[in-house]
Amino acid sequence: MSTETVVTPPAEGTQDAPWHRLDRRMLLIRPVLDLAKSLPVLLGALLFGHGEPWQWIGLAFTAIAVCTGVSHVLTSRYRITATQVEWHTGLLLRKQRAIPRDRIRTVDVTSEPKHRLFSLAAARIGTGRHSHGKGPGKDELVLDAVTVAEAQRLRTLLLHRKAEAVAAAPPEQLVAAVDKKWLRYAPFTLSGLAVVGAVVGTVYHFAHELHFDPIQFSLVQTVVGHFTDTPAWLSLVLAAAGLLVLVSMLSVGGYVLSFWNHRLTREPAGTLHIRRGLITTRSVSIEEERLRGVEVREPLPLRLAGGARVVAIAGGLREGKGADKGGGLLLPPAPLAKAHEVVAEVLGEDPAATPLTRHPRRALYRRISRAVVGVLLLAAALYGLAWLGALPDWPWQAALVLLPFAALVGWDRYRGLGHALAGRYLVTRSGSLDRGTAAVRRDGMTGIVVERSYFQRRAGLVTVIAPVAAGKGKYVVLDVGEADGLALADQAVPGLLTPFLTGDRDRG
Template identity: 30%
Template sequence: MSAVAEQAAGRQEVPSSVSTTTAWQRLSARIIWADLAISVLSVLPAAAAIVFFDGDTTGGQLWPLIGLAVVGVVGAIFDVMRWTYTRFRITETFVELKTGVIWRQHRSIQRDRIRSVDTAAKLRHRLARMRVVNIGAGQQAATGESALSLDALSAADALALQNELHKDAALPGDTSETTSDDGHQSPAAQHCNEPVRVLARFEPSWFIYNMFNIWAYVLALGLGWGSLWLVSSVGFDLYGFLARLLDWESIGLAGSVLIAVVGVGAFGAVGLGVLYFTENWNLELARVSGRDGTMLRTRKGLFTRREIIRDESRIRGAQISQPVLWRWMGASDTSVITTGLDQWAASDPAAIIPRGPRKRAQAVAGAVLGATENPFELDLHSHPCRALWRRLWWATLFAVVIGAALTVLAVTGVIPYQAIWGVLIVWPLCLLAALVAYRALGHKINENYVIMRSGLLNRATTVLERSAVSTIVIRESVLQRWLKLRTVSAMTAAGDGGYDAPDMDRLDSLQFALEAAPGLLDPFVAASHGLADEHGLSATKAGASPS
């Protein structure tokens, strides 16, 4: 009898196809029919073109369509082989997956080490009522690890599998404490007895924040190249049409370049706007009851529907970053600092909402942290003016290097001597960048969090739980030592692993380090009275934990 065959109170019955068993199971056979339909659809354009051109392929127009048909058929064949040689099973202690034709792999994850069970569905999966289930255990792409991916299960079996792997979930009303395996108590544990609480929904007006990006040109060039060979396959000369559209000789080279940059950028911006709607359609960020307390769940997507679930007991903080070119719009990227997620995944599972206005990002990030006082809305302490001098020194040095390089190129005849005057443009821009970088600096410590802000190209405000700080690193360069500055880094097992508060005053850096990680540095400071005296602190003050 299945371990989950009985109906639990408030819980859905799990089909036997994904129940806890020692028998190996297959993926959904619907994938075969979906791939068969894809292979037929990929062949149709080439077949229609052959009929249209009466079999004439001498012009080479049909080869792209024939190549598309070959890719579709070969992909379908590989998917059928993958289905044939793939097996999985869910036991009481393990999730196991066997796959591969030539190179066989047998992978397993202990169920008590599972950190995420996410689902995704591309358009073909949704039409066939299938889902892709990704089971992760805090893997890191940098080490070559990956989640177990079941591609694909029926929608009902995918939901049942999620229930099976989370069958120990805390039911509403369960007020047990939420503690991770490193002994960390999440502030979100107080919400474990709440029903589903929606923190953010899809905002159509945010498309304006996601249209202006350097990737607009990459997208436009990719779409333009694809459109060029696609229309050329039916005999339409797109390049010639554009060449006859305007009198490019009378416009001149500069005007032509300007029109091309603006046109390509506008085309790419529209593409990014459409991409925003397709990726984030019907977005919902909600706090739901989970296995050990509460879970942060994201659902989004129009053609490809994705669901990401994050265990809030593993969330150690949040970060709001503002790209420099979009800072005037108030555009912000919002993500959580958590363990158990691949920070380098293309899907960016740490991002909780798409790029949007800063005020809204602060409100959502504060709600996720569950703090009484939103740490993102606090006024931060400024850094000393010596930090600005350090940046001005580096800006001037950079301008000098650029000027020296231009001089060498002018002497060797590569560029005209007039180009050396370009350093008069570079130097003020560097000084302005130094001022912007200095204005970004800030830090503060409140009862539960360490708040740090820095960055030129990407101004990031990081809020990290004090109890999550595992290591404190204090370092100073030669120039910092001369200016009496230090950089304090708070290291943690979550997110990027470490977050910096650069160019703090030397007298404040040790006290900041002591308060950032209560009790962590006390044995070292208390054992060295000289270190405390150097910073103007008494031995009692240096060795005491801050309240």
């Protein structure tokens, strides 16, 4: 009688966990992408080299870029042990990286058009630290690309810790979903203005480099001639109206591409799950126990339309250029009432709706004086250039016209100032053109800072700074009265400033 030994492969999470590789279908995409990135060098070498030695350098550079991309796909491998996530890559220059599992805060799953062509996705595993560069930092792993099922498995395994417990739990709960009616807020985001500026800048750059004059086109000549024969005020109105229509259309398109299919859900393991995107889909998970608060953002145009967006204050999220570019966007531009509903649902309460304490009138004088002095300095600089003959007179005159608007902005900035202690949250609001109301958990602060400048000392004001290892890194209470500011700081982190305040009273 013979016995047969059955060898069971090691389970995921053990120290002998199996290694996984990137999906081989990425080899059909990566060379094309690397070739497209090297296209300027390749075209320059082929069109202008004419047998010169540097032509072969350009071709070699392109070949190295393509081979490097292929090597990355072929040599990258990863595994998840009981304590960490390990990643190895490289053929000639080998790289190894490991992230402890207890430091993982988010798993960001992105599926761009290049991925969706083959049902792939990129999984970005992040910790509580921020990377300031363009590429992944030392505390971040990017697996590009894996199957969608594998990306979801990684998200479940790394964030929920135990996939079995999650499988037996009730289904996820819907917190918020995008509404088609919210498209009316898209023009007020002014995101299309950035697109117009980028296009104009790119066209001007290439036209300048190629010594090309757009006036040579008959259509451009017709448009320029029409504006020349039209009164200046009417031309200005028509140009502004055309720009407004173009920016609005681009903003609506950007809203659809970025926020369509947006869904915010709460998963049974205590995780907030965000999905959004039309062409490029994105899936982000945030552990609620790592959530340090929320921020309700109200840029001036959006605020005038009665809208706002909600951003999570949590560690490990990629903020990008603006909160809506990162992974912490809980709610896209939507009605303000809906924003407060989402805050209440996420936090269990709505500290952002707490009545705020107004700041003293001395803060109003500082807001207005800073805004007006800035415009006066600009007008003085333009006047100096005009006096030297470098500029005409109208720029500095136009700058003086902005004085009433600067004073109005300063007054609105003062109206926006406010703070409060709402239970376990410190609430602070500031800004005019980009107003934000942040509710930060007091137990999530890494300390408290009270600072004041020379001019603040003369006005009897201080600025209270709440450092947080999440979001922007710090949230400030601007220009609060000295006594109120010290009391606020002492209550926000009880006991931290008490020895200093006691010492000041004893000396007094």
